[in-house]
Amino acid sequence: MQTRRDFLKDSCKACAGTSVLGLLMTQLSACSSLPVYKTNLGAKTVNVPFTSFAESNLVIVRDMQTPFDILVVKKSETEYNALYLKCTHRENPVSATKTGLYCPEHxxxxxxxxxxxxxxxxxxxxxxxxxxxxxxxxxxxxx
Structure with missing residues (x-):
C-alpha cells in the first residue's frame, strides 16, 4: 500500500517530467533549421537573392572562412534586417531560431x-x- 509521502513524491516526479517534456518540445519546434545562403564575405557587400526567402522570412548568410554568420530577417517586401551573429558579451556565436536568437555560451x-x-x-x-x-x-x- 502506498503511503501519502510516496504518493506526493511520485506525483511531483510526474509533474516535473511533464513540464520538462513540454519545455523540450517547445524548444525543439523553435530550432527547426533555417535556410542558409553560402557566399564569400570578403566583398564589401553581399547580395542575397529574394528566392532565398521562399521557405522562411529568416535566412542565414554563411562564409566558411569567418566564424560568425549573418542573419537576414525579412520584415516586409522592402525592409530587411541584417544581424551579425556575434554575441556582445564574450564574442561567441549566436544561434538563430524562428522565434529569436540565443547565445548558448552564457x-x-x-x-x-x-x-x-x-x-x-x-x-x-x-x-x-x-x-x-x-x-x-x-x-x-x-x-
Missing amino acids: GSTFDLEGNVTKEPAPAPLKRFTTSVGEGSVTIDLNS
Whole structure:
C-alpha cells in the first residue's frame, strides 16, 4: 500500500517530467533549421537573392572562412534586417531560431531586431545596413 509521502513524491516526479517534456518540445519546434545562403564575405557587400526567402522570412548568410554568420530577417517586401551573429558579451556565436536568437555560451538572448532580451549581453547585436535591389537584398558589410 502506498503511503501519502510516496504518493506526493511520485506525483511531483510526474509533474516535473511533464513540464520538462513540454519545455523540450517547445524548444525543439523553435530550432527547426533555417535556410542558409553560402557566399564569400570578403566583398564589401553581399547580395542575397529574394528566392532565398521562399521557405522562411529568416535566412542565414554563411562564409566558411569567418566564424560568425549573418542573419537576414525579412520584415516586409522592402525592409530587411541584417544581424551579425556575434554575441556582445564574450564574442561567441549566436544561434538563430524562428522565434529569436540565443547565445548558448552564457544564455544571452536577443529578439529578431538584435535587441538584448536577456543578459549578460551588454549591448544589441551589430546591424548592417540593407537595401533592396532588383531580385535581391544587399547587405553593406562596412556599415
